[in-house]
Amino acid sequence: xxxxxxxxxxxxxxxxxxxxxxxxxxxxxxxxxxxxxxxxxxxxxxxxxxxxxxxxxxxxxxxxxxxxxxxxxxxxxxxxxxxxxxxxxxxxxxxxxxxxxxxxxxxxxxxxxxxxxxxxxxxxxxxxxxxxxxxxxxxxxxxxxxxxxxxxxxxxxxxxxxxxxxxxxxxxxxxxxxxxxxxxxxxxxxxxxxxxxxxxxxxxxxxxxxxxxxxxxxxxxx
Amino acid sequence: xxxxxxxxxxxxxxxxxxxxxxxxxxxxxxxxxxxxxxxxxxxxxxxxxxxxxxxxxxxxxxxxxxxxxxxxxxxxxxxxxxxxxxxxxxxxxxxxxxxxxxxxxxxxxxxxxxxxxxxxxxxxxxxxxxxxxxxxxxxxxxxxxxxxxxxxxxxxxxxxxxxxxxxxxxxxxxxxxxxxxxxxxxxxxxxxxxxxxxxxxxxxxxxxxxxxxxxxxxxxxxxxxxxxxxxxxxxxxxxxxxxxxxxxxxxxxxxxxxxxxxxxxxxxxxxxxxxxxxxxxxxxxxxxxxxxxxx
Amino acid sequence: xxxxxxxxxxxxxxxxxxxxxxxxxxxxxxxxxxxxxxxxxxxxxxxxxxxxxxxxxxxxxxxxxxxxxxxxxxxxxxxxxxxxxxxxxxxxxxxxxxxxxxxxxxxxxxxxxxxxxxxxxxxxxxxxxxxxxxxxxxxxxxxxxxxxxxxxxxxxxxxxxxxxxxxxxxxxxxxxxxxxxxxxxxxxxxxxxxxxxxxxxxxxxxxxxxxxxxxxxxxxxxxxxxxxxxxxxxxxxxxxxxxxxxxxxxxxxxxxxxxxxxxxxxxxxxxxxxxxxxxxxxxxxxxxxxxxxxxxxxxxxxxxxxxxxxxxxxxxxxxxxxxxxxxxxxxxxxxxxxxxxxxxxxxxxxxxxxxxxxxxxxxxxxxxxxxxxxxxxxxxxxxxxxxxxxxxxxxxxxxxxxxxxxxxxxxxxx
Numbered sequence: 001x002x003x004x005x006x007x008x009x010x011x012x013x014x015x016x017x018x019x020x021x022x023x024x025x026x027x028x029x030x031x032x033x034x035x036x037x038x039x040x041x042x043x044x045x046x047x048x049x050x051x052x053x054x055x056x057x058x059x060x061x062x063x064x065x066x067x068x069x070x071x072x073x074x075x076x077x078x079x080x081x082x083x084x085x086x087x088x089x090x091x092x093x094x095x096x097x098x099x100x101x102x103x104x105x106x107x108x109x110x111x112x113x114x115x116x117x118x119x120x121x122x123x124x125x126x127x128x129x130x131x132x133x134x135x136x137x138x139x140x141x142x143x144x145x146x147x148x149x150x151x152x153x154x155x156x157x158x159x160x161x162x163x164x165x166x167x168x169x170x171x172x173x174x175x176x177x178x179x180x181x182x183x184x185x186x187x188x189x190x191x192x193x194x195x196x197x198x199x200x201x202x203x204x205x206x207x208x209x210x211x212x213x214x215x216x217x218x219x220x221x222x
Numbered sequence: 223x224x225x226x227x228x229x230x231x232x233x234x235x236x237x238x239x240x241x242x243x244x245x246x247x248x249x250x251x252x253x254x255x256x257x258x259x260x261x262x263x264x265x266x267x268x269x270x271x272x273x274x275x276x277x278x279x280x281x282x283x284x285x286x287x288x289x290x291x292x293x294x295x296x297x298x299x300x301x302x303x304x305x306x307x308x309x310x311x312x313x314x315x316x317x318x319x320x321x322x323x324x325x326x327x328x329x330x331x332x333x334x335x336x337x338x339x340x341x342x343x344x345x346x347x348x349x350x351x352x353x354x355x356x357x358x359x360x361x362x363x364x365x366x367x368x369x370x371x372x373x374x375x376x377x378x379x380x381x382x383x384x385x386x387x388x389x390x391x392x393x394x395x396x397x398x399x400x401x402x403x404x405x406x407x408x409x410x411x412x413x414x415x416x417x418x419x420x421x422x423x424x425x426x427x428x429x430x431x432x433x434x435x436x437x438x439x440x441x442x443x444x445x446x447x448x449x450x451x452x453x454x455x456x457x458x459x460x461x462x463x464x465x466x467x468x469x470x471x472x473x474x475x476x477x478x479x480x481x482x483x484x485x486x487x488x489x490x491x492x493x494x495x496x497x498x499x500x501x502x503x504x505x506x507x508x509x510x511x512x513x514x515x516x517x
Numbered sequence: 518x519x520x521x522x523x524x525x526x527x528x529x530x531x532x533x534x535x536x537x538x539x540x541x542x543x544x545x546x547x548x549x550x551x552x553x554x555x556x557x558x559x560x561x562x563x564x565x566x567x568x569x570x571x572x573x574x575x576x577x578x579x580x581x582x583x584x585x586x587x588x589x590x591x592x593x594x595x596x597x598x599x600x601x602x603x604x605x606x607x608x609x610x611x612x613x614x615x616x617x618x619x620x621x622x623x624x625x626x627x628x629x630x631x632x633x634x635x636x637x638x639x640x641x642x643x644x645x646x647x648x649x650x651x652x653x654x655x656x657x658x659x660x661x662x663x664x665x666x667x668x669x670x671x672x673x674x675x676x677x678x679x680x681x682x683x684x685x686x687x688x689x690x691x692x693x694x695x696x697x698x699x700x701x702x703x704x705x706x707x708x709x710x711x712x713x714x715x716x717x718x719x720x721x722x723x724x725x726x727x728x729x730x731x732x733x734x735x736x737x738x739x740x741x742x743x744x745x746x747x748x749x750x751x752x753x754x755x756x757x758x759x760x761x762x763x764x765x766x767x768x769x770x771x772x773x774x775x776x777x778x779x780x781x782x783x784x785x786x787x788x789x790x791x792x793x794x795x796x797x798x799x800x801x802x803x804x805x806x807x808x809x810x811x812x813x814x815x816x817x818x819x820x821x822x823x824x825x826x827x828x829x830x831x832x833x834x835x836x837x838x839x840x841x842x843x844x845x846x847x848x849x850x851x852x853x854x855x856x857x858x859x860x861x862x863x864x865x866x867x868x869x870x871x872x873x874x875x876x877x878x879x880x881x882x883x884x885x886x887x888x889x890x891x892x893x894x895x896x897x898x899x900x901x902x903x904x905x906x907x908x909x910x911x912x913x914x915x916x917x918x919x920x921x922x923x924x925x926x927x928x929x930x931x
Contacts, residue, residue: 008314052648084307088273092303205527208526218291
């Protein structure tokens, strides 16, 4: 069942996932070009001083990249289902509806996570080209909360899309936005090193929570 | 299992508007059940309730012996469902959608699907969103046949289908129900198709009024009588004898379940001259319009 | 059942979100600016004097420790070494205290401030462990960052900033010099002031695997490594190097048990500051050196302490007070009653974010009782029988207002 759902979700989403992927790669190409340019117009030792002592994040514009990716994947996955109530097609499949919804969501999470892993690889590689490996590792640790915010953004999009009632959509949206903002409480490098595991662990609750709007979708009265 | 569908005291409203009121009926196994009614009487709503996509205000529905809003995957394997508008996942192609659905049904019959779909003469990678309404309908119906379900629920199967394909579909359907173990629950706008297909009918009217009967009983029991009236004569009205009437100039048609003699006497009692009262043979469509009116 | 659990998952998420933002919003609305007390030791009256903000709109008191009030001008004349510029303006310089005369130049030359905030302690903030070792004797007046930076692993590795690769020659040179001086890798701590905005450079103090402290400098490109006599069993937690023209003190050393020592230029001798009740993790510490006395002032959000010392750092007088800004306000009390707990994410004493649940104690029972009352009322009004929906009340009982809002906005399914 899972492989069949993955097949369907992939067919549905692949164009937009591809667009998101290209967008992510584009941002990193820009990062590379930007850093390369910086190192030609400024002295390297000053750039290292700014990065390590002052705490300038040269990759800061990546902050919301995975949030945008998560929303794109979520919208691409669930908008076709909600238009014309096509979600009923999947709900009529001979599988338990809760399992089916969880599979769909796991498929989307996988899609976002794959891009996130690629981002991590690109970030490390690019930073390590210009800075010692400590700087590259620091960049990864600093960017890790943004990966979680991207996953929460995806899950929030899924929750909001599936919910049949408009007023409740806003509630889920508020919870998702409020939660993902928890990953942006600090601007310095590695500032989440000690605390990240707590909100990251709690954010896992978004996964089972998608069952509620799907249930409400099936049990509406109009 | 004697009855494939059992509905007991179903009531549903959209806000203040009553759609169904204490509706009760059964669909016996092996029957071909036609649900007829004008637009907006609640045919699609009833199907949504039967399939567990809508919670009724009150009442019980059982499909294949199971509670309709909690149908098990095993039950759903046996139910082929055509959604209103021939809903389908439009991002898939002819081949992709078959591949997707085949994974879920153990008795999947690929040949039935391609038997219907090949007639479209389209490449297998042709996407559904690039098809016309009718072409899409053919694909979706092909999927339902390939599933070989015990119960087929078809909400307005004829939408978009051309005459030739409609005929083909009815042939497939007749073949499908031949052994008497399969059940079909169908609605259609083209009432005439159903005449040769269904053996049970249920008429839904606005406000929840219902008439359920076998097709034979309906066609023999429900009659149309026509006569000419004098210009200044009294106008007949609907009552418990005259189910419906249609007046065009001097030509009057009355529809009733009563025999002609009773109808004639009833009209005479109302002071209406019935010149040339005679029974008019009806098709199912005539009878349908006669029962529910033109508007 | 499963949709029920899904609802609870959402309720937990909503509660977590609210317990971060609602208290934060409350603080933003209710916070009234009351600055910390400024505490000094007056060389004139030999008493502690302070300036405390006691209300909004620049309401200050300026008093001494005995409770005597002073007007602003008099207050400033009591601490002339702090307000020496005003002293000059008011024509009070040169001034004589204890038979010694001080003019502007003397005061300026003998003033020094050392500061240690909790955030500055190395284990309280993230820091990428790559550092520049400046050339100590550049032959020019302005210091410059070198073209390399070092990391300490099993050797002292220098990375060239332009090629981003290890410079083997410099690495070997320094590593050998470290080894020769007796340094045992890996290092526990490396401390230096990474800046070119200082009068000169004193390199790095590096603590080796055995706890011995070495002073590492780069002089005309060559390594100068000195093994200091700082005891290896001191338990060094942090060293803050602060180059100062007076060349008396290298910097401040913090030990694991909260002791503060000054590292002197006199053979790296340590002077321990006689601080009482000093908690390096919560308190800002300032050491004010002036021509006559040395005053250490340390405070958290609640209490301010100070010890006045002579030029040998022997304690003369101590003082502490609960600051006006540290008192519990009505807003604090309402906060504790309204929210049973809150989640704290930021911490000004640390460069690391937190995510800690802070319980507000018994006062919260008031808020919980109110929330339960409204919870029951709402359940009744919305026709959710308590017998069936009691878990929602249980949620309100533990989470107060957060639960009340969550269970009612994310209604149960009928």
